[in-house]
Amino acid sequence: MTSSGTVATPVDVGEETPYVGAKAGRGRKHDPGAKSPVWVRIVLAIICLLWIIPTFGLAVTSFRNQDAATNSGWWTSLSPSHITQFTLQNYGDIFQKASMGEAFVNSLAISVPATIIPILIAAFAAYAFTFMSFPGRDILLILIVALLVVPTQVALVPLLKIYGQLGISGTFLAIWLAHIGFGMSLAVYLIRNYMATLPKEVIESAKIDGASHFQTFWRLIVPMSTPALASFAIFQFLWVWNDLLNALIFIGPGPNQPLTVALVSLLGQQGQGWQLLTAGGLFTMILPIIVFLSLQRYFVRGLTAGSVKG
Amino acid sequence: MxxxxxxxxxxxxxxxxxxxxxxxxxxxxxxxxxxxxxxxxxxxxxxxxxxxxxALYLIYPTIQTLVYSFANAASTQFVGFKNYSDLLTSSAFQNTLFNTLLWIIVVPAGTIVLGLMIASLADRLRPSGEKFAKTLIFLPLAIGAVGAGAIWKFIYAANPPTQHQIGLLNGIVTGFGGNPVNWLQLSSGRLNSFLLMVMLLWAQAGFAMVLLSAAIKGVPTDTLEAARLDGASEGAIFFRIVIPQIRTTLVTVFITVLIGVLKTFDIVYVMTNGNFNTNVVAVDFYNQLFTNSNAGYAAAIVVMLMIVIIPVMVYQVRQFRAEEVAR
Known part of the structure; x- marks a missing residue:
């Protein structure tokens, strides 16, 4: 999502549900084999074009040389006579002049732990909520639900002061901890809702066989919860990778800056040339787009399940 | 390296x-x-x-923020409600609140209408076409707001009339013989704010579409068949049968987008930094904290944001309890 804070999606991860372009042809009002009306296809084609043109313009510009990119619109380059203005120079420049390569490594070093650690912590909490009974369980669970919608901005001023006193501003640790804290309620919520759909008998029989909670968790529940863990992982990864607010506040420009911060400084200095901004922009998007396209099925399943049930 | x-x-x-x-x-x-x-x-x-x-990253800081909101810029002395009264009486902040209100009114509703429209149209395509169209429209969600900023600069950019235009919108305007418009500085009728909202709609419509599409597919076919046999038009079926049955999903999408809009920071920060009358609360918060080094104002702004969100929170908790009972 586009703004700071975890997306408070009040959905849970349940049984298999249709994902993007679902094969759910059964019982549809229109025979899926039949041709759709022409107007439907035309309207959708126009919408798709409108959706892709902005990104397409960026992609084209990123291969144009500086002179062409600053002095004419990208659409003028589409005629065959302009083939000479295309170059790979911009992609070389973003590594040399804008240290985007370093920023890429930083983004990975921030996003990977900030995705895996909260999942692990949340999975343990979700296990306790689902399979253990203890006083205060319902209240604590409701607290998690209530915190889903809290904007993370409420935490930033005091955290910044604490980080200043501890002297950890600008470090990876500072932003990891922030993302772990901010993503935790959504993680616990999503994973618990999924675990609640698992058959209780499995746990009971494991208990009878003498397995401890720790063993049951690792050997049974984690493997069975993979869809929920994966869908939160994608959510959190995309969110952390694309996050700007927390990156600006806890890390800021400098040697540890992630791609978003590096890109914002390119956005600010348009004098340097539009072509760098475009190559940098596209470079920033590549990994999330790959993650998204290859794991789309999990992502959408996590999004849709539950909310559709109700 | x-x-x-x-x-x-x-x-x-x-x-x-x-x-x-x-x-x-x-x-x-x-x-x-x-x-x-x-x-x-x-x-x-x-x-x-x-x-x-x-506790460390949400609960304690929230309480501390509440305390800071009653203290001065450096959080060294309590000033009572001064931060709140200063903000609420300043015309700049009133403007910011008004802009945020516009975002709240336009974006969640717009996202739902767009998402519903695309979902129900794509539902009528063959599966391969449906998958392609949906992936394309869903994709901006992965791109993120900073990337979206880079992309949309090439839509809204304006050069002086003597030069060639590199922004698509002005390319079209000048192509028809018009004069280039500096879109993002055009605050009359809040046009520039609406142009920024278009970016958020572009980014989020896919999210609404995916949820609503799954909900539409979940509507039992027999109710649709029965209505069709009774001679109901497709429009009537959609509004009288489909919409009521996907109400829960509509509310879910609405709340999610609403919360997202209240916190909207990146798009506005990247495109205008709140200048030209486009400021919204989250950007104002950031600028109060960093540009003006006023932790008191910044804290007061987020406390007000939090107050607006409390009803949503209450609704969420109620909804959750109802679901748990049904489980």
Whole structure:
């Protein structure tokens, strides 16, 4: 999502549900084999074009040389006579002049732990909520639900002061901890809702066989919860990778800056040339787009399940 | 660079291994206790890291923010309600509130209408076409707001009339013989704010579409068939049968987008930084905190944001309890 804070999606991860372009042809009002009306296809084609043109313009510009990119619109380059203005120079420049390569490594070093650690912590909490009974369980669970919608901005001023006193501003640790804290309620919520759909008998029989909670968790529940863990992982990864607010506040420009911060400084200095901004922009998007396209099925399943049930 | 990569790898391994070891130790600790205590204590030990994170990063800071909102710029002295009264009486902040209100009115409703429209149209395509169209429209969600900023600069950019235009919108305007317009500085009728909202709609319509599409597919076919047999038009079927049955999903999407809009920061920060009358609360918060170094104003702004969100929170909790009962 586009703004700071975890997306408070009040959905849970349940049984298999249709994902993007679902094969759910059964019982549809229109025979899926039949041709759709022409107007439907035309309207959708126009919408798709409108959706892709902005990104397409960026992609084209990123291969144009500086002179062409600053002095004419990208659409003028589409005629065959302009083939000479295309170059790979911009992609070389973003590594040399804008240290985007370093920023890429930083983004990975921030996003990977900030995705895996909260999942692990949340999975343990979700296990306790689902399979253990203890006083205060319902209240604590409701607290998690209530915190889903809290904007993370409420935490930033005091955290910044604490980080200043501890002297950890600008470090990876500072932003990891922030993302772990901010993503935790959504993680616990999503994973618990999924675990609640698992058959209780499995746990009971494991208990009878003498397995401890720790063993049951690792050997049974984690493997069975993979869809929920994966869908939160994608959510959190995309969110952390694309996050700007927390990156600006806890890390800021400098040697540890992630791609978003590096890109914002390119956005600010348009004098340097539009072509760098475009190559940098596209470079920033590549990994999330790959993650998204290859794991789309999990992502959408996590999004849709539950909310559709109700 | 190599050192950088090695450091990053070590950081990743260290962080993840640290979390695993933490749980191992917590579990070991529980196991050395007498077994009656072990059973009682274990749930809390499993919850401890999660709630420590939440307490440290959400609950404690929220309380502290509330305190700071009654203190001066450097948080050294209490000033009562001065921050609130200063903000609410300043015309700049009133403008910011008005803009935020516009975002709240336009974006969630717009996202739902767009998402519904695309979902129900794509539902009528053949599966391969449906998948393609939906992926394309869903994709901006992965791109993120900063990337979207880079992309949309090439739509809204304006050059002086003597030069060639590199922004698509002005390319079209000048192509028809018009004069280039500096879109993002055009605040009459809040046009520039609406243009920024278009970016958020572009980014989020896919999210609404995916949820609503799944909900539409879940509507039982027999109710649709029955209506069709009774001679209901497709429009009537959509509004009288489909819409009521996907109400819960509509509310879910609405709330999610609403919360997102209240916190909208990146798009406005990247495109205008709140200038030209486009400021919204989250950007104002950031600028009060950093540009003006006024922690008091910044804290007061987020407390007001929080107050607006409380009703949503109450609704969420109620909804959750109802679902748990049904489970």
């Amino acid at each position: 190599l050192i950088k990569i090695v450091n990053a790898l070590l950081a990743v391994l260290g962080g993840v291994a640290g979390a695993v070891v933490l749980f191992y130790l917590l579990n070991k600790f529980a196991e050395i206790l007498p077994s009656r205590w072990e059973e009682r204590l274990k749930p809390y030990l499993f919850l401890l890291p999660a709630f420590a994170a939440i």
